[in-house]
Amino acid sequence: xxxxxxxxxxxxxxxxxxxxxxxxxxxxxxxxxxxxxxxxxxxxxxxxxxxxxxxxxxxxxxxxxxxxxxxxxxxxxxxxxxxxxxxxxxxxxxxxxxxxxxxxxxxxxxxxxxxxxxxxxxxxxxxxxxxxxxxxxxxxxxxxxxxxxxxxxxxxxxxxxxxxxxxxxxxxxxxxxxxxxxxxxxx
Ligand code: AP5
Numbered sequence: 098x099x100x101x102x103x104x105x106x107x108x109x110x111x112x113x114x115x116x117x118x119x120x121x122x123x124x125x126x127x128x129x130x131x132x133x134x135x136x137x138x139x140x141x142x143x144x145x146x147x148x149x150x151x152x153x154x155x156x157x158x159x160x161x162x163x164x165x166x167x168x169x170x171x172x173x174x175x176x177x178x179x180x181x182x183x184x185x186x187x188x189x190x191x192x193x194x195x196x197x198x199x200x201x202x203x204x205x206x207x208x209x210x211x212x213x214x215x216x217x218x219x220x221x222x223x224x225x226x227x228x229x230x231x232x233x234x235x236x237x238x239x240x241x242x243x244x245x246x247x248x249x250x251x252x253x254x255x256x257x258x259x260x261x262x263x264x265x266x267x268x269x270x271x272x273x274x275x276x277x278x279x280x281x282x283x284x
Contacts, residue, residue, distance in 0.1 A: 099124055099178040099279065100203060102185070102258075104249060105211035107238040108218040108225075110264050110271060114211065115182040117272050118279075125175040128182040132165045133157060151229055154237030156186055156245065163193050170201065187245040191252055207282055208253035209275060211264035215239060 099122055103111040112128055119126035133151060136144030143165070147157045156162075166184055169175070185191040198204055213221075218239070222230045229238065253259040260278045264271050 099180075099283075100198075100206050101178075101180045101279075102205055102208040102253070103180055103182045103211065104208055104246070104253070105264065106213065106215075106218055106242045106246075107235065108222040109211040109213045110221075110268070111182045111211060113268055114264075114272060114275055115180045117268075118275060119180050121276065122279075123177050125169075125172070125177075125179040126182060127166065127169050127175075127179055127184070129162050129165060129184040129186075130182070132169065133162070136165075152234070154229060154234040154241060156241060159187070159189050159193065162186075162190065163197070166194070167197055170197070170203075185249060188248060188252065191249055205253075205258055207260050207279065208249075208258050209260045209262055209278075210250050210253075211262050211271070213264040217265055 101118075101124070103115050105111050112130070115126050115128065118124070133144070133147045137148050137151065138144070143161055147161060150157045162184065166181070170179070181194075185194050194205075219232075219235055222235050223232070229235075250259065260275075260282055262271065262274050262278060266274075
């Protein structure tokens with residue numbers, strides 16, 4: 098059973114790696130970015146509220162995101178474990194997640210931090226061209242990452258749950274590093 102957090106700056110490859118690792122290990126892939134984009138596409142009340150924050154590169158309010166994660170973690174496909182991709186994103190989300198997991202009798206096994214230099218990240222995101230992948234929004238997402246999300250690296254390191262992976266390599270090589278590190282950590 099694996100219950101994993103994928104951390105890392107925007108564009109580090111969290112989503113790309115989470116899809117592959119979730120398939121290999123038969124885990125549910127839970128991306129808060131994907132859940133929010135789906136809500137925006139449906140124009141649900143939550144999507145309409147989230148939209149402005151996302152288009153500016155700001156974090157969506159914790160209460161909205163936590164509700165999505167709470168619902169998603171109750172779904173049957175999570176029974177064999179899960180990867181949370183892009184959540185938690187700040188200290189308050191990390192603490193709320195721990196409280197939620199305690200409530201449902203689960204715990205995080207590992208948090209994986211994908212490390213990729215800024216210039217590579219910007220290049221990757223500009224090449225992708227998602228709605229929030231323009232230069233000024235990318236810059237803001239990186240600032241928000243540094244201010245609010247990067248401190249979680251120490252949060253998980255202090256709990257002996259952190260695996261650090263060099264994500265600046267071909268997709269397949271990063272997957273290999275990740276799967277090897279997870280196997281070593283599970284021994
Ligand atoms: P979210 O969707 O989580 O975006 P992000 O963290 O900014 O991450 P990205 O999806 O841009 O990057 P990634 O690390 O997943 O990389 P990917 O694999 O896609 O969040 C978007 C917004 O939603 C936030 O700004 C916020 O507003 C809101 N939000 C989401 N979660 C939230 C939360 N918990 N709380 C509050 N708000 C929240 O790869 C990027 C590109 O690089 C792709 O084109 C990919 O093909 C390519 N690539 C990947 N790996 C490699 C490689 N090894 N070599 C070359 N290219 C690669």
